[in-house]
Amino acid sequence: MNATYAVILAGGSGTRFWPASRVARPKQLLALGGGATKSLIATTLERLQPVVPFENVYVATGQHLIDATRAELPSLPAHAFLAEPKPRNTAPCIGWASHVIARRDPNALVLVLPSDQHVSHAAGFVDAVKTALASAETGVITTIGIQPTRAETGYGYIEVGEQLSERVARIARFVEKPDSERAEAYLSSGKFLWNSGMFFYRAATMKAAIARHLPELSAGLNAIDTAAARGPEAEAEALNRLFPTFEKVSIDVGVLEREAALNVVSAEFGWSDLGSFASVWEHSQTDPRGNAAPAGTILVDSDGNLVFDARSAERKNAVAVLGVREHCLVLTDDATLLMPLERAQDVRSVVDALVAQGRSDLT
């Protein structure tokens, strides 16, 4: 197999986990889920260790997050961190990273994955990644699709087409987040998988695909390559000049959905995109009454609650919950949020209210 490289996507706006997440501290920098003490991005890197050497890992993030992100990943070298000069959605970012990797190793096999997902079974993850890399090596961009366990309306779906082997199939089509009726139909059909947002390709395959589907982006990335040949200063100049001009488009819309053939590896490894505090509660260790709360929390006659305490040690205090059902209490040094867990999808409305009140310092 060719040498394997990883691109960890670490942007993010930080609204769904307010007040724990912020513009300057998005979800992947938080220790979410199951009594975790490490950030999601640090756990994501750990999970890759069996398949990608750390010197082959890249992390794409925004300028304003570079320092915080490096602090979470001290085992990565400086060259690993790719700072987008301006956010342009995923196609320019992944295209740029792919060109950077192809310059270093034209035969590179690349794995792109989000920085903020939850995986219960790391071994199953590694197994699926290996299968997907083998598929990608044949020259076909390959994704991982998750066997759905419920009629989830918060995920995109992948319709499975022709089966190529026991675990690899062609993709018939991508489907946006469905309404609940469609989600039920997808689940019962057995033909749909959740789109995990992970995909795999040969660097040369992606370069060619971008050249076909997004020729302007391709030309810009080639110009950055040309500048890079003249040295790091020229490269930085070209990047800062050209990157902000790239069209904002996602890799799904700009490239993947336009490809004639894509593969999907079907997998099951306790995956979640941890889309909200409700999802964090679901993947947390709970007491027998379903409460996920730090040790020492006083829980009296309470069921199914999440207490998420992200305060610094000197700010932490005793937390008591009496007679409460399925609520979420989030505590940080500078803010406190209370809501029923079923409203966890609506945290953005609090952030909107803060902005409307001129409290952008808290967003």
Add this chain to the structure above:
Amino acid sequence: MNATYAVILAGGSGTRFWPASRVARPKQLLALGGGATKSLIATTLERLQPVVPFENVYVATGQHLIDATRAELPSLPAHAFLAEPKPRNTAPCIGWASHVIARRDPNALVLVLPSDQHVSHAAGFVDAVKTALASAETGVITTIGIQPTRAETGYGYIEVGEQLSERVARIARFVEKPDSERAEAYLSSGKFLWNSGMFFYRAATMKAAIARHLPELSAGLNAIDTAAARGPEAEAEALNRLFPTFEKVSIDVGVLEREAALNVVSAEFGWSDLGSFASVWEHSQTDPRGNAAPAGTILVDSDGNLVFDARSAERKNAVAVLGVREHCLVLTDDATLLMPLERAQDVRSVVDALVAQGRSDLT
């Protein structure tokens, strides 16, 4: 009218308002209700101003609360503070205060009242107090009874007997906190009033009543009087020696219920004993959706909540409440409590849990 004196009862265990209240910071030292910025005891003193000169006010409290209580009442002179050497319930405490006042002014008219009540209409309060003092001046211990507005099970009741004038009647009997069926019957009968815990008497009347019903207490108090005649050191010695030996008994059980004749003044002045956070919510200013919360609280799609923030300025942070119905969030520097308002009567169970977990530092 004879000169009027007041005894403000300021003991209290501090469990019903945990974590805002503590053993060392009981309810009367808190700013509870209606966006109040002053403590209940400071407001109680203010309310007395039209009827009792401050130099005639006494405050009975425990040794451990003296400093905190004096800090809340800077306009009172040092002699105002009566520190019980040991808590012995209300009869020894009121007996002692009455003897102290009688030594100073044998013709004193005395008003005894709790330190931690809420009154919406201060003028109505003053009017009722004047009526009760006039009744007490005739030599009959007199109470204020509140016209009930609901079938409250959290208060004691007074059955009204023979009407003496438009607002003054004999008391037929005292009734303990009833169950809800009885409370309904009391309310619909029109013959019952809530026991406000305030009462009025001539100092000489109370001394004689104690001598009749609690002769041992009377003998002890007389011995302290004799010592006081020898000077403050002898008085302190006698107090510290004798007071802890007094039988623990309430003024209601030990004296009032044994009196042949008692009067009650019926009144209505927006009274509440603020028995729990639910009662605080009820007497607070709320927004149009019924939320009582500090200015600046972010309230989105939420109704009927109480946010009680007793943190120090440097510990306060932004509080957001999203989609929550009728809950209570209490924030102090060292603890956080969440509960539905309907569970506010059960806060003691949290304090019990803390004690069971060895966290008496938080009680």
